[in-house]
Amino acid sequence: MESFLYQASIYLAAAVIAVPIAARLGLGSVLGYLAAGIIIGPLLGLVGAETEDLQHFAEFGVVMMLFLIGLELEPRALWDMRHKLFGLGGMQILLSTLALMGVAIAYGQPWGVGLAIGLTLALSSTAIVLQTLSEKGLMQTSGGRSVFSVLLTQDIAVIPILAFLPLLIVTLPMSITSDGSIARTNGTDHGDDHGGGGHGEAAMSLVDGLPAWGVTLVTIGAVIAVILAGVFLTRPVFRFIHAAHLREMYTALALLIVVSISFLMMLVGLSPALGAFLAGVVLASSEFRHELESDLQPFKGLLLGxxxxxxxxxxxxxxxxxxxxxxISMAILVITIKGLVLFALAVAFKIKGRDRWLFTLGLAQAGEFGFVLVAFSVGQGVIPTQVAETLLLVVALTMLITPLLFILYELITRRMSDAGAEIEADEIDEEGPVIIAGIGRFGQIVNRLVQGSGFNTVVLDHDMETIALMRRFGFKGFLGDPSRPDILNAAGLDTARVLVVALDDPAVSTRLVAYARKVRPDLHIIARAYDRVHVYKLYQAGANDIVREMFDASLRAGRYALENLGLSDYEAAEAERVFYAHDREAVRELAELWDPNVPTSKNDAYVARAKALEKDLELSLSARQEEPKRA
Known part of the structure; x- marks a missing residue:
């Protein structure tokens, strides 16, 4: 017992310390977990032989992850994405696998081992890449969406890969000895290595001793049983659990679903991950989907970690x-080969400019599923242990290099001209008194109001899909980067009366406001601000009216809250008006005290004035509350 608690303390302490540090450095949680393992294992020697046994238990986190991936993928959504999934994603896996398989064979591996290596290295790091794309605001770009499509295809492909790898056992009648030579392997060795587990599984197998057609029927029956149970049994079982009014019963049921389906798949000789994924897809359209996700997410995260x-x-x-x-040369070779394949696919699928480099460099590494596939391949006797150890190191090294690939992407794209990075802009053949830069959720409301009131607008946006959707609903817009001076001039910046800056990127919108104010000192500029600090930057850049994107909606929500707390409609509206007027004056005052070179929390004059203004607001609102009582 003492040994177990000691080991648990070591693993948990390593994760709690290393992962937040890695996240703060922008390296991602996966690299944090890997670093934690490296520190407590090879470096400090705090853990030892129990690691391999613990890994078999922890692999259940992969099963849970695939179940949760299945929950996110409704059959209809998969069908809608079929072109990118099977086209771009499918070609990436196929070409990368073949290229890497060729290199492995050139290094002297049998073709079966080479194929397993190619499949393992063809997959990229979903955890690292998606987190980096979100942190850098690249998820909604064309390149980011293409990257996501390929990662989704790879996640789905893990299932058939896991099912396919055991078929390669027949191609591996040999292993690598300690001196590097290839020696013939006895087929019974694999069974001996897993004697306990193997005998236990054989004793409970539903297909042991059946003819081939019997195995096929039982396997198909198990898959159909999973589907039917998901469709017809989930609702009544959840209702039964709900009657207990115990929150932990939902968690127990979620675990029971995953564990029982995994066990059934093992009984018929299929991958537990395959059954879990299938069950997730079946339950994706269920009303209990979010309940299952919230219950299993902590277990999945901890077990994967x-x-x-x-x-x-x-x-x-x-x-x-x-x-x-x-x-290190092998790791760089893997990144280079995958990068060449990705670049060729980007050209073939007409991914241009910055998006092409994001697609190429963002997916060039091997991923966390590589660890899963290597461990699974060794357990199935597909890849020799010595080759697997080398492969694990190569996968880990490519993941460690990933942050450098994104830095390289930023260096490359920084040198690219905006014209080369963006798709070709439309020829702007109209001018109007109002130019609207950005037609997302914010800009479209402004555009509809202004146009509906009888004024012409010139709408600019750099996203082709947004412009296409806008045109579909009868609104005219022009494709082009609003931050480019030539696009603005073509839109009539010299003669416009109002410029509305409604861009998502705070830095770009600030630069646009500064440029427009420099060119047209008399132009009235209305700018969308992300937060209060962005308000100060836009104020210094020369914007006339600055609108915080959530401010008015938050005020309305606050007014509704006051009305439901007992205030009359008039009292709530008056409180809203007082707050609005006070906040506008406060922002103007604080903008004069704000210094971009000093963190806001360390600007003593700013902090002191902000506290005083907040006290004034409380007094003003309290006074308004007392007026009806005195009257």
Whole structure:
């Protein structure tokens, strides 16, 4: 018991310390878990032989992850994305696998091992890439959406890959000895290595001893049973659980669904992950989907984190230090080969400019599923242990290089001209008194109001899909980057009376306001602000009217809250008016005290005045509340 608690404390402490540090450095949680495993394993030697046994337990986190991925993928959504999934994503997996398989064969591996290596390295890091895209605001770009499509295809492809890998066992009648030579392997060795588990599974197998057609029927029956249970049993079972009014019963049911389906798949000789994914897809349109997600997410996160820690702890650093030039060269070779394949696909699918480089560099690494597939391949006897250790190091090294790839992307795109990075702009053949830069959720409301009142607008946006959707509903807009001077001049900046800056990117909108004010000192500029600090930046850049994107909606919500707390409609509206007027004056005052070179929390004059203004607001609102009582 003491040993178990000691090991648990080590693993949890490593995760709690390393992962937040990695997240703060922008490296992502996966690299944090790997680093934690490396520190407590090879570096400090705090964990040892139990790591391998713990890894088998932690692999259940992968099963849960695939169940949750299935919950996110309704059959209809999958069908709508079929062109990018099977086209762009499918071609990436196929071409990368073949190219990497060729390199593995050139290194002297049998073709079956080479194919397993190619499939393993073809997959990219969903966890690292998606987190980085979100942090850098690249998720909604064309390149970001293409990256997401490929990652989604890869996540789905893990299922058939897991089912396919055991078929390669027949291609591996040999293993690599300690001196590097290839020796013939006895087929019974694999069973001996897993004697306990293997015998246990055989004793409970539903297909053991059946003829081939019987195995097929039982397997198909198990899959159909999972589908029918998901469709017809989920609702009554959840109602039964609901009658207990115990929150933990929902968690127990969610775990029971995943565990029982995984066990059924094992009984018929299929991958537990395959059954979990299938069940997730079946339940994706269920009203209990969000309940299942919230119940399983913590377990999935912890088990996956534990899995990555065990992978890091199991990395053979002696092997790395013994031949680090070769291993780093292999990692760079993998990134180069995948990058060439991705670049060719980007050209073929007409991904241009910055998006092409984002697509190429963002997906060039190997991913966390590589650890899963390597562990699974070794367990199935598909890849020799020594090759697997080298492969794990290569996967880990490519993931560690990933932040550098995104830095390289930023360096490349920074040198690119805006014209080369963006799609070709429309020829603007209209002018009007109002130019609206950006036609998202904010800009479209402004445009509808102004046009509905009888004034012409010139709408600019750099997103082709947004402009196309706008035209579909009868509103004219022009495709082009509103921050480019030539686009603005073509839209009639010299003669316009009002410029509405409604862009999503705060930095770009600030630059646009500064440029427009420099060119047209008399122009009235209305700008959308992300937050109060952005208000100050826009104020200094020269905007006349600044609208915080959530301010008015928040005021209305606050008024509704006051009305439902007992205030009359007039009292709530008056409180809203007082707050609005006071806040506008407060922002003007604080904008004069704000210094972009000093953090707001360390600007003593700013903090002191903000506190005083907040006290004034409370007094003003309290006075308004007392007026009806005195009257």
């Amino acid at each position: 534990l899995f990555f820690i065990t992978v890091g702890a199991g990395i053979n650093f002696a092997l790395l230090f013994a031949d680090w030039p070769a291993l």
